[in-house]
Amino acid sequence: MWHPSTTETTADVGTDAAQQAQDGKAWHAAQTAVTWPFMVAFLYLLLPSAIVLACFTRYPILVAGAATAAILWTGWRLGQIPSFNLSALVRTWPYLLLAIILAWMSGAMPPFAENIDWYKHYAIFNALGEQAWPPQFLVADGMATLRYSLAYYVVPALAAKCFGATVLPLAIFAWTTLGCYLSLLLAFDARARSSRAALMLGLIFVLFSGADIVGTYFTGAFPSSPMPSMHIEWWSYFGELPSAVTSLFWTPQHAIAGWLGALLLFRFPHQGVRNAGVIGAAAAIWSPFVAIGLLPLLLWASATTGVRALFSRSNMIAAPVLLVLGALFLTQGAGGIPFGFVWNAPDVIWYKHAFSPVVWVLFVLLEFLLLACALVLLRPASKGIVAILCSFMLLLSVFSGGAYNDLLMRASIPSLAVLALLCAQALVCAAHSWRTIPLVLLLLAGLATPYGEMQRAVRGSRIKDAAAISMQDVLSQNPALQAQYVLPANIAVTVLPPVLDETRLTFTTFGNADFDVAGRRVGSATYTDAALVSQTVDLPAGYYQMRATLDWEVAAAEPVQHAAHISLHGKVMVLAIPTSQAHNKTIVKYFYWKGGATSISFGLGGWSSGKGAITLKQLRFSPALPPAARR
Secondary structure, three states: HHHHHOOOOOOHHHHHHHHHHHHHHHHHHHHHOOOOHHHHHHHHHHHHHHHHHHHHOHHHHHHHHHHHHHOOOOOOOOOOOOOEEEEEEOOOHHHHHHHHHHHHHHHHHOOOOOOOHHHHHHHHHHHHHHOOOOEEEEEHHHHHEEEEHHHHHHHHHHHHHHHHHHHHHHHHHHHHHHHHHHHHHHOOOOOOHHHHHHHHHHHHHOOOOHHHHHHHHHHOOOOOOOOOOOOOHHHHHHOOOOHHHHHHHHHHHHHHHHHHHHHHHHHHHHHHHHOOOHHHHHHHHHHHHHHHOOHHHHHHHHHOOOOHHHHOOOOOOHHHHHHHHHHHHHHOOOOOOOOEEEEHOOOOOOOOOOOOOHHHHHHHHHHHHHHHHHHHHHHHHHHHHHHHHHHHHHHHHOEOOOOOHHHHHHHOHHHHHHHHHHHHHHHHHHHHOOOOHHHHHHHHHHHHHHHHHHHHHHHHHOOOHHOOHHHHHHHOOOOHHHHHHHHEEOOOOOOOOOOOOOOOOOOOEOOOOOOOOOOOOEEEEEEOOEEEEEEEEEEEEEEEEEEEEEEEEEEOOOOOOOOOOEOOOOOOOEEEOOEEEEEEEEEEEEEEEEOOOEEHHHHHOOOOEEEEEEEEEEEEEEEEEEEHHHH
């Protein structure tokens, strides 16, 4: 984009001044015009978020009005948006090809394998596709309402509602492909000098990663039990900065929102600042952490364009409505999220807390700081934006938020996207020079991470019967995440007379412990996984209420694990008891059983290890009917 020079000298100063003023207005108009890539990406972010807020809050008319106003106030005018240049659009085929490959390999469509996060994705898609909105279901503590950042999920789920569940995989694939394509189009537009250059730009962007293989070598943190499917990015133990491929394959809702939000602000700063509040509000319904991660890009864009653009109608009227309603929706019943300094943070779920200042320094260097230095060496003009992004990621690395340090993983995505864009442009557009060598070497070292993710997609096995996965299944495996996904609902559950109780059960021993079969007691002075297991019983498929009265004084071997349990032996964890003690305690839990033969088990550990003693005094299993089943 050309800007008139202020250093030109001519004989006719008056004429030149008028011409320069006219050229300056034309340049400013071009900078501030709303282009069709900006508008399509803006709508891709906003419309699903508006659908979620309209259907999951009590103010659909207010949401519709604010969203409509935001679209009209983007500065969009039908006559001002350039028409589609088909020849220019055709030249973007490398971006479309890369988007198709990425979305396909993420597991959205066969034959590539999904990773374990797709159990959660399928559970949400199934709940939205099968039930009225907002979906309700039984969890361990009773009825609950789905409450999550759902914007990524609603469009494919609507397709499944309208055309049947069989179209869901294709809808997920198409929706993810469109998001990836728009991200690459925003990053590099259609002006690459050749298809080869466009392909190189896109490849560098999507394969961008820190040098995790180097950090893994120094810390010896290659993936191992109990999480053999994890990627090498967890070598620092306290957190990770994900590669672009990792973000998309595991959490497309975070990745796409982070890429689009960042690029709307970075590539279109004038339009982005005028609509920053709406972009942030929309991104929050995709991913609240990503919305936080847009702040350094907003700071840079505001400094570039001037803060006056922040006081637009969109930011002052439409955005506050969407932000407030979004905040109310996302925070209701969410409970406490672990937050603190990284050196005081609790254990990550599958790793013991092992913070080391030396590892932290190595993490900062290998994940972004060395890349940033190599980039500035090659492209000194980028030092301002690079300094802002690195300062923000440095700040993120000091704090820990969420059980998996989600704050660091997800809020870093926008900054990493812009670093990837700058690195791609610097390498593809730069003349051959020794200055390219450090950046090339660092990016080559980073290839190990996306290679590992793609290798798992090729060599792994697809999830069987994805249509049968439910939120009950997901939350029963990890009840600690319940507050993140659902809101308890004050809806009565019909409980039928018991079909099974302790008088009908005959127990035998499992594992090593001090057993009192007659007294229904399991005790051990050392950590063990041991239980009393009943005979085989047949339970029909459906929801059940478990009511149990117990005494216990138990301790878990690992802080993030439980010490004792009641379960359908080896199949469903009904009650997980952490390190604690209680006397004559009655507990009620709800669970779903797929039907068939099983055994009732209680004792120490249970997929973990515990010590102490637990005594079962009373046990009842009763069918439970949620409202949908009573109609």
